[in-house]
Amino acid sequence: MKEALIDMVFQFGYRTVIDNKPAIITGGLSALKGAFDVLNWDDPHYLTPEGNTCEIEGCMNEISSEQRWGKYYLMLCHKHSSMAFKKKRRPQVKSYAIERELKRDKKTGFLTY
Numbered sequence: 001m002k003e004a005l006i007d008m009v010f011q012f013g014y015r016t017v018i019d020n021k022p023a024i025i026t027g028g029l030s031a032l033k034g035a036f037d038v039l040n041w042d043d044p045h046y047l048t049p050e051g052n053t054c055e056i057e058g059c060m061n062e063i064s065s066e067q068r069w070g071k072y073y074l075m076l077c078h079k080h081s082s083m084a085f086k087k088k089r090r091p092q093v094k095s096y097a098i099e100r101e102l103k104r105d106k107k108t109g110f111l112t113y
C-alpha cells in the first residue's frame with residue numbers, strides 16, 4: 001500500500017531542485033497533498049542525488065534512461081542521454097557513479113559486490 005502510494009507520488013509529483021538538492025513537491029494538487037500527508041512527507045520532500053538525478057557532475061535533472069557512455073553505464077537525463085547517443089565527449093561523472101562502475105565486471109557487465 002505504502003509502496004503503491006510512493007510510486008504514484010514519484011510518477012505524478014513535480015520534480016524540482018531546491019538549494020541544489022533534488023525534491024518532489026505537490027505543486028498544490030490536493031490528491032498529492034493527501035498522499036504526502038499519508039506518507040508523512042514534508043512538501044518539498046527531498047531526495048538523495050544518487051538514484052534520483054543524472055550522473056553527470058553538476059546535473060540535477062531527473063533520470064530518463066540508463067545507457068553506456070564510454071566505459072561506464074550511466075543513469076542520464078534526457079539532455080545527457082542525447083549527448084551519449086550522439087557519442088559526444090562525456091563530461092565529468094559524479095563520484096558515486098564512478099565508484100559503482102569500478103565494481104562492474106569488464107567481461108559480463110554485471111556489478112560485483
Ligand SMILES: [Zn+2]
Nearest residue numbers: 054059077080
Ligand atoms: Zn544530465
